[in-house]
Amino acid sequence: MTTTGWGRDNEQYVRPWGTAVDGAFQAAVTPGASLPVPGWAHTTLRVAAVEVDAVVAHDSGDEETLVVPLAGSWRVEVTAADGSTHTADLVGRASVFDGPTDVVYAGRGSVLRVVNTTGGPARVALCGAPASKAEQPKPFRHITAAEVPVELRGAGRASREVRNMGLPDVLDADSFLVCEVVTPAGNWSSWPPHKHDEERPGEETELEEIYYVETRSTDPRGTDPVGYLRVYGSSEERPLDVVAEVRTGDVVLVPHGWHGPAVAAPDADLYYLNVMAGPGSERAWRICDDPAHAWVRESWPDEPVDPRLPLGGTR
Numbered sequence: 001m002t003t004t005g006w007g008r009d010n011e012q013y014v015r016p017w018g019t020a021v022d023g024a025f026q027a028a029v030t031p032g033a034s035l036p037v038p039g040w041a042h043t044t045l046r047v048a049a050v051e052v053d054a055v056v057a058h059d060s061g062d063e064e065t066l067v068v069p070l071a072g073s074w075r076v077e078v079t080a081a082d083g084s085t086h087t088a089d090l091v092g093r094a095s096v097f098d099g100p101t102d103v104v105y106a107g108r109g110s111v112l113r114v115v116n117t118t119g120g121p122a123r124v125a126l127c128g129a130p131a132s133k134a135e136q137p138k139p140f141r142h143i144t145a146a147e148v149p150v151e152l153r154g155a156g157r158a159s160r161e162v163r164n165m166g167l168p169d170v171l172d173a174d175s176f177l178v179c180e181v182v183t184p185a186g187n188w189s190s191w192p193p194h195k196h197d198e199e200r201p202g203e204e205t206e207l208e209e210i211y212y213v214e215t216r217s218t219d220p221r222g223t224d225p226v227g228y229l230r231v232y233g234s235s236e237e238r239p240l241d242v243v244a245e246v247r248t249g250d251v252v253l254v255p256h257g258w259h260g261p262a263v264a265a266p267d268a269d270l271y272y273l274n275v276m277a278g279p280g281s282e283r284a285w286r287i288c289d290d291p292a293h294a295w296v297r298e299s300w301p302d303e304p305v306d307p308r309l310p311l312g313g314t315r
Helices: 296-302
Strands: 028-031 046-052 055-059 063-079 085-093 104-108 111-116 122-130 139-142 150-153 159-164 179-184 210-218 227-232 240-244 249-255 258-264 268-277
Touching: 028 249, 046 055, 046 268, 055 122, 055 210, 063 159, 063 179, 085 104, 085 139, 104 159, 111 122, 122 268, 179 258, 210 227, 210 258, 227 249, 240 249, 258 268
Parallel strands: none
Antiparallel strands: 028 046, 046 122, 055 111, 063 085, 063 104, 063 111, 063 122, 104 139, 150 159, 159 179, 179 268, 210 249, 210 268, 227 240, 227 258
16 A cells, blocks of 8 residues: 655654653653553553663553563562562673573563663663453563574565564463564565554454664764664555654554564664554464565575674574
8 A cells, every 4th residue: 555645643653762751761652651642552661771770660550561671781670469579680781782682571460670780871671561361460480581582584685683582482471472673784674564453363463563773883983873664554544654764762653554664774783672462362473464565575585594694693
């Protein structure tokens, strides 16, 4: 489907770093955020950039939470809904481009205390979703970096690295699906464009999606690293038009519709953290490709995967 507004919905669905603040969080997609999204119901994201020894506190309420270190090391202290207490020291990483990280899962009704143990500035993401599908809260889990599957997806200039730390094969969560994608400079990911906005058993699941973005210059002169994300409507009844230039800390929201490509500029690597959840009973990532571009997949068997991948190794 072709759209003509060229980014007319950016104001509603793009959150540059520091524009959607919620308490200690500089980027927030939550019911209480400074820039709420009408109708947003199934996913949350909170990102904090803090100084030495800072503490990030979070009472999860009816949400489940996945703590993802973006930069630095963290101690996570959790009091679960049943009163049990848990502590995990997350080694983390210097940056999101340095490979997968260990993470902590906490079920609904948990109180979290996340402490920066890096000895310097650090960033952490708290991915969330309302968690009411299971009768009981899902148990605490510490997933190490070595347990995170790293998948090389696509081929040629559509090659990207996917770290599946919050998908069903790795994590028994209530509702959300969480992963990271790294796209080397000059490549496209979220390609071909796809959607997941309808419940069609065995074919497609209805999922909201959040993209949290970071970029890194590959130019020795340190040029401004940017990326580009596209989201567009899948029907005349549900129009949508987002074309976003993104930098570290920016958030792009996908309420429905086709999304892709996510483009890494020729001089910048692109990272995004994806949080997805929806109303359906099946916790699965089932997608439908835009028919105009689905043929791209047919070319991949004849092309090698980009040799730069995986960028940060597999730990």
